[in-house]
Amino acid sequence: MKKILIASAVLLLAALIGVPAHAAALFTDTFDDGDAAGWSRNGGTWSITGAAYQQSSVSAQARALAGTGSWTDYTVQARVRPLAFGAADRTAGIAARAQSTSQYYTLVLTGSGSAQLQRVSGGTATTLATAAVGAGTGVWRTLALTVQGGTLTGRVDGNPVVTATDSTFGSGRIGLVTAYASAAFDDVTVDTTTPGPGPSPTPTTPPPPGGCAVTGAATGFGAGTTGGAGGPTVQVDTAAELLSAIAAAGPMTICVLGTITVPAGMHDVTSDKSIVGVGATAGISGGGLNIGLPMSDVTTPPADAVHNVIIQNLSFRNATDDAINVQMFSHHVWIDHNDLAYGYDGLIDIKRGSSLVTVSWNHNHHHTKNMLLGHDDGNGAQDTGRLKVTYHHNWFDRTPQRNPRVRFGEPVHVYNNYYVYNTDTGVACQNNAGCVVEGNYFEDVEEPxxxxxxxxxxxxxxxxxxxxxxxxxxxxxxxxQEPSTYYSYTLDDPATVKALVTAGAGVGRL
Structure with missing residues (x-):
């Protein structure tokens, strides 16, 4: 993974000539390349450990800074995993507008289980706002600190939890900080957008009489997927109800009301299911959906492979593994009109011989390692001749890499998607995969x-x-191989794709 610093001259020029400037990705670092070039350190013991940047000392104030001192209004985001606090008032988190190693704003997690928004001046921390977010070590949390004029906003796992007004520091670098605590940091991004809130906890639209229904039909390789058609319709608004419904035998349409927080981990979905959000505010938080049998090394598709599943109109937040995972020869899957962000691993991963899948009209954002198709270079025995997937009309919004990253599948059809500020790669086609990439709109993408x-x-x-x-x-x-040998399709004019996709992708836009 490359470390990206995009000069602000484009934004300055746009302001000078009166042209509205697009929000820009300023910086990203996933530490996948095994080094921390570009970070200046003060205090502590820093090293790359397990593809993350780790500070292991608990006996010092420690700071690692990066970026440019002229940055003013931006959002810095990182995944943070506290390893040891030792006391309730010790902290680990991220910094913004750092003018030196003793002058900055910071959003930190504390040993007592709170998130604090602080102003650090002369090395002394003043708490500007605080909120309880739960204590714990060894767990990854996503922190985002937005500095916009004199307004400071801190988010934890996508949810705004603290805000304050302070105008002490008007510009500065970003940082990773600990105070007599050890922590690991990963997936650092800086951009000039403000993260949107997570899905609302209650629906703004009442469920329609008789439940809900899938809208439209899959095109591409997932065509013919009918989900729970022909079975009963149930409405769920608790984790227990949702997990019971997705595990039930037989066809079923499952209407999700509001945001449901499920236990951490992946939750199995059985065959012949439609999981559909009601209105624009339904979602799943805290865990992910697994479409597929348990992993094994078998190379012959089993007769009971999971099949015929639709996931539509749902927001996914804060998954502790993948948001959606398709595996073990699962087939006829349609993932459509969802909003996915702030996951731990992949947002939509498809692997281990799965095939005949369509991924359409999704909005993926605020996440680094977006989507895999084929998980490993050594998995040809399961994957060769399979992994036939269509990706169309998705909005890959500042997702640096894996958009998707493809192994073995052929043909993989990627058409009419909108890519913006993907600072590493758009479509990466490797290990004898065959990809047809057409009619897409790539905007400020380093390697489209x-x-x-x-x-x-x-x-x-x-x-x-x-x-x-x-x-x-x-x-x-x-x-x-040409996708047209498998199915017919019509391309939209690529010049219209940006407007078309930003208006139509995501939840509440069916």
């Missing part, structure tokens, strides 16, 4: 399409795409 990202090379065909702003160009070679 490549067959040489990492590991063994793949094959790709890129055509009729738009590369806008500071985007690179496609790096493709080889021959790929």
């Amino acid at each position: 399409v490549t067959d040489r990202y990492a590991g063994p090379a793949g094959r790709c065909v890129a055509r009729d795409n738009i590369y806008a702003g500071e985007s690179g160009t496609a790096v493709c070679s080889g021959v790929v």
